[in-house]
Structures are given as C-alpha cells and as structure tokens.
Amino acid sequence: MAEDRIQDIQEYVSERLDALAQTAEHPQKAMLAKLRRGVGRAPGDLPELWGFFLEGQPGEWESRGGPPSREEWAVYLALTLYALHQQGRSTREEDGNMHKKGESLGRAIRKLLDPGEAPEDSSVLRRFNALATANGMPERVHYLRGIVQLLRAKGIPLDYAQLAVDLYLLQSPESAAHVRLHWGENFYFTQPEENAKEPDRNAQEKEN
Secondary structure, eight states: OHHHHHHHHHHHHHHHHHHHHTSOHHHHHHHHHHHHHTTTSOTTSOGGGHHHHHTTOOGGGOOTTSSOOHHHHHHHHHHHHHHHHHTTOOTTSTTOOSBOTTOOHHHHHHTTSOTTOOGGGOHHHHHHHHHHHOOSHHHHHHHHHHHHHHHHHHTOOBOHHHHHHHHHHHTSHHHHHHHHHHHHHHHHSOOOGGGOOOOOOGGGOOOO
16 A cells, blocks of 8 residues: 555665664664765665675565665655765754654754745755756765755754655655645744644555
8 A cells, every 4th residue: 555655665664763773872873874875876886785785675565676666765855865965063962963753854954944044045946946857866865965065064954754755756856846835834834843744645645
C-alpha cells in the first residue's frame, strides 16, 4: 500500500537519524563526515556508506540489479544532505540538531528571506523554483545541496524524514505535482511560529 510505503520511509529515516544523534561524539562525527562525502553521488557508489543506509531496509526497496530504487534514492539523499546540514554542529547542544520534525522544506526556505524582502525579489525563490522543476535525482540534489548550505549557515532546521518522503514522491509524475504544490503552499502560506503545524498529507498520496 502507498500509505505503508510512505510511513516506512519516514520511520526508517527517523530511526537512522535518532540513532546517529545518540551516538557518541567521536564516532558520530566520523559517520557524518562519511555521509557528507556521499553528497552528489548515487546510492551505492561509496561502499563505506552501504551499511548505514542499506542495513535494515525492506527487501522490496532493493534495486535488484538495476538503477537505485525510488526508495533508495530518497533515503540516501535525505541522510547525506542531513550530514551536510549538520556539519559544524553538535546534536548534544540545545537546538543543535538540524533535523526537526514538522519543519517542511517550504517553511524552512521561507525563513531564508531577509526581513521585509519580497519573495519575488529573492535569489532563494529562484533556487527553490529550479529545484521544483528539476528533472532527475542528480539534478535535484544539485539544487538541494545549495539550499541546505544556506539553511546550515543560518541554523534553520529541516524535517529530513519528510524530505525523504517528498523525494520519493517526486520520482513519480502522478505524485510529483502534489509535492510541488505542498512546497509552494508552505512557502507562501506563512503562519506564526507558535501556531504552525505541518499538515499530515502523506496518507493522501498514491503509489505508482
């Protein structure tokens, strides 16, 4: 079922990130450094990362000798981009973890705008539009990499379990349109921080 697949991706990424956050400081830094080396590479290119992003994955996610599966791409990109976002920060510090549940991509990018800056005048929006219209996962990671670097510089967190789901759904034309719309809604329909709540839309998506 589509809903089960989406939930499995969210849970898998959340469990990986939780385990990493609870790892002792030295091995945690070493693992994050390895993951950062995987940014811009395809799943499976670096054997040193196989265990971290493949161990425990459901068998139906396997590529079975072909290109990386949709699930493998989504999980791999979420984990490696998180490592880039987390660079220079400790998960032991208050507000140090750059994975934050409910912080959608659209909302996070909106926070990159300067006070009083109109979205249409911002280079951030051009980057966001380029990401939304990118074709293929290598092109998407190119734009996401730049956006994550901007978020890191300002200490703005992101929900990486939700990003993994978005990246999974973007790989299907039927569900990609829903992801793009949701990103746009989250960017433009801003809410006061204390009242903001990420809507649960995942169960509405259909697997193809």
